[in-house]
Amino acid sequence: MIFVTEDLGEKPQEEMVEDKRSPQLKHRIKQTPMKAVVDKTADKAAERGLRLVLVSSYRNSKTCPVHGEEMSFPLGSKTGLCPRGHWVHRDVAAVLNIMRRAAERLEPRYAEAVKRALSAVDVKALGEWSRSALEAERVSQTKRPAVLARASPMTPVHEGGGRGCR
Ligand SMILES: [Zn+2]
Incomplete structure (x- = not known):
């Protein structure tokens, strides 16, 4: 592993x-x-x-993992637009670009397996994974209020009894 x-x-x-x-x-x-x-x-x-x-960590989330071109983020920081005209969620881009970089550091037999898997990734797969990533974020955001209620990072130190929030 x-x-x-x-x-x-x-x-x-x-x-x-x-x-x-x-x-x-x-x-x-x-x-x-x-x-x-x-x-x-x-x-x-x-x-x-x-x-x-x-x-x-350079530009992993800002580069299209299929075309290798720099993406723009006209609709916010989550989803990037490739100059070739398709959208990619920044986390999906990051994972694939990190894998590609890792392949350069591995022994040939591992590197080949990773490169083969990456070469199978196309614009259609990127779109599907990006939709899944956005959906997963929506689900986690609906659960977040309970977490915030337990340990609000914004509890002021002077009112919150010194939570150590500096
Ligand atoms: Zn692209």
């Missing part, structure tokens, strides 16, 4: 909040220890003799 993730650098949260407008969302992202999660995963993988491949 091989794990693949983006090489996040030292301050991934700072980059992730750059294009986020909601202060609540910015706060939640900054409170999430992304680097610690990746480091922990690397430790656990090493303990078990599994491999963790880190790849560049």
